[in-house]
Amino acid sequence: xxxxxxxxxxxxxxxxxxxxxxxxxxxxxxxxxxxxxxxxxxxxxxxxxxxxxxxxxxxxxxxxxxxxxxxxxxxxxxxxxxxxxxxxxxxxxxxxxxxxxxxxxxxxxxxxxxxxxxxxxxxxxxxxxxxxxxxxxxxxxxxxxxxxxxxxxxxxxxxxxxxxxxxxxxxxxxxxxxxxxxxxxxxxxxxxxxxxxxxxxxxxxxxxxxxxxxxxxxxxxxxxxxxxxxxxxxxxxxxxxxxxxxxxxxxxxxxxxxxxxxxxxxxxxxxxxxxxxxxxxxxxxxxxxxxxxxxxxxxxxxxxxxxxxxxxxxxxxxxxxxxxxxxxxx
Amino acid sequence: xxxxxxxxxxxxxxxxxxxxxxxxxxxxxxxxxxxxxxxxxxxxxxxxxxxxxxxxxxxxxxxxxxxxxxxxxxxxxxxxxxxxxxxxxxxxxxxxxxxxxxxxxxxxxxxxxxxxxxxxxxxxxxxxxxxxxxxxxxxxxxxxxxxxxxxxxxxxxxxxxxxxxxxxxxxxxxxxxxxxxxxxxxxxxxxxxxxxxxxxxxxxxxxxxxxxxxxxxxxxxxxxxxxxxxxxxxxxxxxxxxxxxxxxxxxxxxxxxxxxxxxxxxxxxxxxxxxxxxxxxxxxxxxxxxxxxxxxxxxxxxxxxxxxxxxxx
Numbered sequence: 001x002x003x004x005x006x007x008x009x010x011x012x013x014x015x016x017x018x019x020x021x022x023x024x025x026x027x028x029x030x031x032x033x034x035x036x037x038x039x040x041x042x043x044x045x046x047x048x049x050x051x052x053x054x055x056x057x058x059x060x061x062x063x064x065x066x067x068x069x070x071x072x073x074x075x076x077x078x079x080x081x082x083x084x085x086x087x088x089x090x091x092x093x094x095x096x097x098x099x100x101x102x103x104x105x106x107x108x109x110x111x112x113x114x115x116x117x118x119x120x121x122x123x124x125x126x127x128x129x130x131x132x133x134x135x136x137x138x139x140x141x142x143x144x145x146x147x148x149x150x151x152x153x154x155x156x157x158x159x160x161x162x163x164x165x166x167x168x169x170x171x172x173x174x175x176x177x178x179x180x181x182x183x184x185x186x187x188x189x190x191x192x193x194x195x196x197x198x199x200x201x202x203x204x205x206x207x208x209x210x211x212x213x214x215x216x217x218x219x220x221x222x223x224x225x226x227x228x229x230x231x232x233x234x235x236x237x238x239x240x241x242x243x244x245x246x247x248x249x250x251x252x253x254x255x256x257x258x259x260x261x262x263x264x265x266x267x268x269x270x271x272x273x274x275x276x277x278x279x280x281x282x283x284x285x286x287x288x289x290x291x292x293x294x295x296x297x298x299x300x301x302x303x304x305x306x307x308x309x310x311x312x313x314x315x316x317x318x319x320x321x322x323x324x325x326x327x328x329x330x
Numbered sequence: 331x332x333x334x335x336x337x338x339x340x341x342x343x344x345x346x347x348x349x350x351x352x353x354x355x356x357x358x359x360x361x362x363x364x365x366x367x368x369x370x371x372x373x374x375x376x377x378x379x380x381x382x383x384x385x386x387x388x389x390x391x392x393x394x395x396x397x398x399x400x401x402x403x404x405x406x407x408x409x410x411x412x413x414x415x416x417x418x419x420x421x422x423x424x425x426x427x428x429x430x431x432x433x434x435x436x437x438x439x440x441x442x443x444x445x446x447x448x449x450x451x452x453x454x455x456x457x458x459x460x461x462x463x464x465x466x467x468x469x470x471x472x473x474x475x476x477x478x479x480x481x482x483x484x485x486x487x488x489x490x491x492x493x494x495x496x497x498x499x500x501x502x503x504x505x506x507x508x509x510x511x512x513x514x515x516x517x518x519x520x521x522x523x524x525x526x527x528x529x530x531x532x533x534x535x536x537x538x539x540x541x542x543x544x545x546x547x548x549x550x551x552x553x554x555x556x557x558x559x560x561x562x563x564x565x566x567x568x569x570x571x572x573x574x575x576x577x578x579x580x581x582x583x584x585x586x587x588x589x590x591x592x593x594x595x596x597x598x599x600x601x602x603x604x605x606x607x608x609x610x611x612x613x614x615x616x617x618x619x620x621x622x623x624x625x626x627x628x629x630x631x632x633x634x635x636x637x638x639x640x641x642x643x
Contacts, residue, residue: 021546022451029444029463032516035489037466040477047477130358137359143630144362147369149637150626152575154592155615158599159368162375162608170371203365211634212641257641264472267577270596285473285578292476293582301476308473316468 041309048302051083087303098300104280105287105304108194109263112283115198116205117258123202124209124254125247129239131210132217146207153204157271160200161187164272193273193281200268205261209254216250217243256319260312284308369623376400376612399613406610407598409591409617420587422594422618428507429580429590430573436515437569438562444516445524446550450536466518472578474513479582482509509583510590514573520565523639527561528554564636571633572640574622591618 090098131142148156163171164186171186186192220243228238244251266285273281282290285308292301377395380402404410411421418424448460471478481489485503503509531554539553555562577592584593598614626633 019451019453022447022453022456025443025447026459028440029516029521030459032440032512033463033466033518035481036471036478036513036516037469037474038462040474040481041469043477043480044474127361130354130361133354133358135355135358139630141358141362142634143627144366146630146634147623147626148365150571150575150622150633151369151619152577152592152595152622154575154577154595155619156368158595158611158615159372161599162372162611163368165608170367203368207365208637211638215638253641260470264470267592270577270581271599274600288473289475289578289582298476305473305476309469312470312473313468 044302044305044309048087048299048306049082049084050299050302051086052298083299087299088306091303091307101287102304102307105282105284108282109284111194112198112201113259113262115195116201116262117255120202120206121209121251121254121258123206125213125244127206127210128213128217129243132214145210148204148206149208151204153265153267154271156204157200157268160196160203160268161272164196187272188275190276190280193276196272197268197281197283200272201262201265205258209258212250212254213247216247220246252322256315256322260315263308263312284311372612372615375609376616378609380607380609399609400617403598403610403613403617406601407594407614409594409614422589422591425507425584425588426574426590426592429510429588430570432507433511433514433573434566434569436511437517437520438566440515441517441520441524441565442550442555442562444521445526445528446546446554448521448525449528449531450546450549450554463516463518463521466516467522471513475579475582478513478579482512482583485509485512505584505586505588507588510580510588511573513579514569517569519640520569523561523565524558527558531557561639563632564639567629567633567636568640571622594618 087098090096091102093099127145131138131145135141163169166172166185186196224242224246225238228242233241263283264285266283266289269281269283269286276282284304288301288304288308291297291304376399377397378399379394379396380399408419408421409423411418411424413419444463448456482503503512535553536549539549544553575592576590577596580588580590580593581596584590589597595614595618599611
């Protein structure tokens with residue numbers, strides 16, 4: 001309420017003046033959020049129906065696209081390049097190229113999430129417990145565990161690429177040291193490329209999630225532990241019966257940002273797997289990038305983006321509802 | 331009594347007695363070392379002579395330490411600006427700094443104003459507008475690369491109304507620091523953060539200001555901002571580290587002139603004549619990461635607390 005205490009006549013008292021100032025101050029933010037978030041979201045929804053494929057001479061007409069449900073009649077109604085929901089239909093077809101790519105990419109992304117999120121969260125809790133003690137040099141340990149967060153992902157991926165080199169890379173040296181002479185080139189091998197991405201992501205994210213657990217640990221009540229110690233609970237019981245349950249909200253929060261973050265991480269793939277054939281180890285966002293800027297299949301890129309928006313939106317809503325439920329429970 | 335209490339405290343809590351504190355300390359040191367190996371090794375390798383292809387079994391120790399790799403890396407790619415006929419040339423460093431500084435400057439203004447509006451005013455449509463802005467947190471800019479690329483490419487023609495005939499060279503936003511920064515000018519995360527900070531300012535203080543005849547900008551400057559600097563600084567730190575490290579969006583909207591550091595490194599690693607010259611690659615990697623890492627080592631606490639806020643992002 002801006003209350004400039006100006007004198008008003010009686011008829012003006014009944015009609016409060018419209019405040020225009022807040023709207024003016026919000027204009028810049030509203031403009032940029034609209035232009036680069038809201039409008040493009042609707043544009044993606046709209047353009048996922050458009051077939052346009054400049055880089056493929058064999059696919060210049062909609063009829064070249066082997067999609068179900070596109071015939072002369074529908075084309076004459078919709079216009080030349082509007083394929084409606086054909087891309088989405090192709091994605092769920094068992095034997096279309098789009099369907100194969102889509103299933104592979106979704107499978108890769110799911111494996112990536114399942115591979116990175118739980119392990120990095122367990123490590124994060126372990127780190128937090130270790131660093132949340134009085135010990136000489138604990139600050140340096142915290143620094144060593146957290147610095148990957150500040151390091152650019154490109155740098156991290158380049159260093160790890162160096163580790164993964166065959167023969168003299170540190171990773172293979174390590175395996176050789178333990179007497180394992182298995183697959184040498186992790187990054188080129190389609191089966192292992194995704195796992196090399198997962199390893200990099202775990203190394204980079206564990207320290208970031210650690211700080212949330214640290215904040216959680218510092219908010220825990222001391223007296224509960226004292227009572228437990230008096231009752232003769234050992235450290236393991238204290239950890240599983242007190243610490244982990246009390247940190248449930250932190251765990252929920254971290255797991256949501258971890259999953260959402262995992263879908264948006266793509267830079268390590270750009271550095272480490274760019275030599276692979278498209279689709280073999282691609283994550284969803286990387287596949288969108290490749291379809292649009294390398295294969296130049298505009299409609300497919302947009303359709304994949306729609307799927308990704310749906311996934312992230314669902315996750316965010318789940319986050320909102322879960323945290324709400326938690327608050328009611330407490 | 332006192333000693334008993336102290337003994338209790340020492341034995342309770344998180345000090346496992348069965349393994350002994352030393353085992354836990356050893357575990358901490360080991361894990362920290364394992365996590366630090368990548369940066370340590372990159373540093374060691376970057377100080378080797380460039381010809382050294384590490385084919386020998388000797389991993390940790392070079393015959394001699396030199397700056398040759400750094401010199402060669404900076405000569406192969408324009409990491410640093412040069413002074414040529416009265417102006418600085420384009421370089422990865424200047425591009426990144428321009429992009430980050432531009433984003434930060436605009437964001438600090440919009441975020442402060444936005445937070446102030448939502449914390450201070452009551453107006454029609456307040457909740458709706460807040461939800462509208464928060465959409466940006468639900469639909470991150472990273473996944474809207476494709477349509478935003480088109481928006482940037484057509485910005486001058488469609489949004490500024492400059493006719494196509496005049497367009498391509500001078501008026502295209504494509505491949506400029508402004509194009510990289512623009513989607514981030516409005517920040518939902520920052521608006522939310524500043525609103526929280528401003529709501530923490532005691533209402534009595536604000537009312538006193540109003541009674542004393544403060545205009546809105548006086549209120550913002552003298553009542554709301556002074557206790558809220560920490561939040562604004564935290565937001566600034568998160569923004570700077572996020573954009574310094576950003577790759578994907580710049581990759582989409584720059585091609586040559588405005589390449590930032592991250593893209594420079596990506597291109598550098600894919601140069602054919604570099605091949606497996608790892609000492610050069612590691613030098614380039616460190617050139618890119620060094621400023622932020624140094625800042626982080628100096629301001630460790632502030633960085634960690636500001637990253638705690640960034641969980642909202």
